[in-house]
Amino acid sequence: MIEELRHKARELLEKGQVELVIGYGAGSDPTRTMPVFIRRPEDCDHLVWNKYCYNNLTSYLTWPELKTAGKRAVVCKGCDAKAIVVLCKENRIEREEVVVIGMSCEGVGEPLFGKCEFCDVRTPKTCDIQIGATLPPLSKDNLFEDVRQLEAGNAAERWEFWRRQFSRCIKCYACRQACPLCYCTQCIVERNQPQWIATSSHPKGNFAWNVVRALHLAGRCIGCGECERVCPSNIPLMLANKKLAQVVKEQFGYESGYDIDEPLPMASFMPDDSDELFK
Amino acid sequence: MAENEWKPKIIAFVCNWCTYAGADLAGTSRLKYDVNVRVIKLPCTGRIDPLFIIKAFEQGADGVLVSGCHPGDCHYTSGNYHARRRWIVFSELLRFFGIPEDRVQFAWVSAAEGAKWATLVNEVVAKVRQLGPFTAYRELETTEVLS
Numbered sequence: 001m002i003e004e005l006r007h008k009a010r011e012l013l014e015k016g017q018v019e020l021v022i023g024y025g026a027g028s029d030p031t032r033t034m035p036v037f038i039r040r041p042e043d044c045d046h047l048v049w050n051k052y053c054y055n056n057l058t059s060y061l062t063w064p065e066l067k068t069a070g071k072r073a074v075v076c077k078g079c080d081a082k083a084i085v086v087l088c089k090e091n092r093i094e095r096e097e098v099v100v101i102g103m104s105c106e107g108v109g110e111p112l113f114g115k116c117e118f119c120d121v122r123t124p125k126t127c128d129i130q131i132g133a134t135l136p137p138l139s140k141d142n143l144f145e146d147v148r149q150l151e152a153g154n155a156a157e158r159w160e161f162w163r164r165q166f167s168r169c170i171k172c173y174a175c176r177q178a179c180p181l182c183y184c185t186q187c188i189v190e191r192n193q194p195q196w197i198a199t200s201s202h203p204k205g206n207f208a209w210n211v212v213r214a215l216h217l218a219g220r221c222i223g224c225g226e227c228e229r230v231c232p233s234n235i236p237l238m239l240a241n242k243k244l245a246q247v248v249k250e251q252f253g254y255e256s257g258y259d260i261d262e263p264l265p266m267a268s269f270m271p272d273d274s275d276e277l278f279k
Numbered sequence: 280m281a282e283n284e285w286k287p288k289i290i291a292f293v294c295n296w297c298t299y300a301g302a303d304l305a306g307t308s309r310l311k312y313d314v315n316v317r318v319i320k321l322p323c324t325g326r327i328d329p330l331f332i333i334k335a336f337e338q339g340a341d342g343v344l345v346s347g348c349h350p351g352d353c354h355y356t357s358g359n360y361h362a363r364r365r366w367i368v369f370s371e372l373l374r375f376f377g378i379p380e381d382r383v384q385f386a387w388v389s390a391a392e393g394a395k396w397a398t399l400v401n402e403v404v405a406k407v408r409q410l411g412p413f414t415a416y417r418e419l420e421t422t423e424v425l426s
Contacts, residue, residue, distance in 0.1 A: 147375075150375070151375070155374070155377045155378070155379050155380075156377065157377070158375065158376065158377035159376065159377025159378070159415060160377070161377070162376045162377055163377075163419070163422070167422065188330070196330050196334070197330075202419070202420065203419040203420070203422050204337060204416075204419040204420045207333075207376075207416075207419055208330070208333050208334075208337065211329070211333055211372065211373075211376065212329075212330060212333075214372060215329055215368070215369060215372060218368045218372075219368070240372070240375065240376075243371065243372065243375045244368060244371070244372060247367070247368055247371045247372075248368065251364075251367055251368075252364070265364065266364060266365065266368070267361075269357065269360035269361055269363065269364050270360075271350065271351065271360065273360070273363050273364060273367065274367060275350065275363070277363075277366060277367055277370055277385050278363070278366075278385045278386055278387050279384060279385070279386035279387070279399060279402075
């Protein structure tokens with residue numbers, strides 16, 4: 001697979017089909033990889049592919065300094081490629097300006113990441129070049145099991161759970177930086193007139209921040225799990241993201257990252273949306 | 280009512296065109312309802328950012344009421360439809376994070392429903408009174424970092 005990947009990347013650069021290839025390169029030790037940005041065909045041998053290719057490289061597509069780089073190719077796992085769909089729908093990128101090199105993926109991480117157990121995109125659905133054999137999707141039946149488990153408790157228990165989790169937040173915003181869909185040039189936490197969210201990392205501000213972070217991804221989160229992976233305090237951020245994905249799926253019948261033509265759920269509405277909540 | 284009895288603080292975010300006019304009607308009709316509600320008028324329910332609710336709790340609210348035009352009656356055609364989707368998602372998130380459901384109430388009150396507004400406020404105040412002060416949220420400010 002690695003040779004195939006390098007070959008394709010080289011070909012893209014040699015033929016001038018892209019100006020830049022964003023992929024994984026060897027990291028500081030064999031269990032790490034790091035993003036590499038390749039402009040010359042001869043550098044394509046730096047590309048690697050293994051189970052340590054965690055990063056969602058589509059985050060770089062919205063970087064202003066890379067937007068001017070011309071046409072770009074990006075190495076994607078199936079989960080990462082879902083972000084391409086959302087970014088296109090939100091007019092952050094043009095589908096034509098990005099060549100998606102989709103890797104067939106049997107899961108990353110050691111031990112295997114939780115998200116990989118329920119992966120239905122082991123072969124990327126959105127890609128221009130597929131590398132590796134087509135793999136059958138895995139069942140998503142138990143995807144929301146951890147959400148259900150937490151919901152089995154009462155409100156006070158959930159409050160205590162999240163209070164403890166969020167109290168560890170150090171407001172480093174790594175979750176935001178790693179997220180391919182958190183691309184606002186001025187984030188709400190950086191707005192200080194008025195100051196919506198307290199900047200110091202005390203539990204009150206942490207709660208507000210985490211509510212907002214999760215909410216802004218409602219109907220958008222593609223479940224790549226980068227936020228949770230990069231969190232230095234190991235806050236189970238995906239649990240909140242999954243809860244919202246579950247609500248959006250149940251209420252609006254929408255799953256993020258699959259259909260490029262379907263309207264965005266939080267930017268559209270149906271006159272017959274549920275009125276149950278309202279008196 | 281005893282002088283030193285705890286009075287719940289309810290913040291109501293209402294739209295200018297329906298609920299605010301409805302509350303106005305309740306007033307001109309001389310309807311009596313609980314005085315614990317502080318009304319904040321906005322152009323439309325679509326203008327109400329979920330952060331407003333978070334901010335209200337941060338600033339000491341014990342309960343929040345959000346109300347606007349009935350679906351189909353929005354002054355701006357579709358503001359309340361968008362708001363409805365947002366509140367469906369947001370209320371589930373709050374519930375998931377452990378904020379009691381009765382602390383946040385969503386409603387549609389039209390300009391002709393002064394009586395509905397009065398009953399609604401009474402209901403919300405009664406529910407929040409039962410829950411007591413929202414100290415859990417306010418304690419966030421004073422709690423030490425746990426691991």
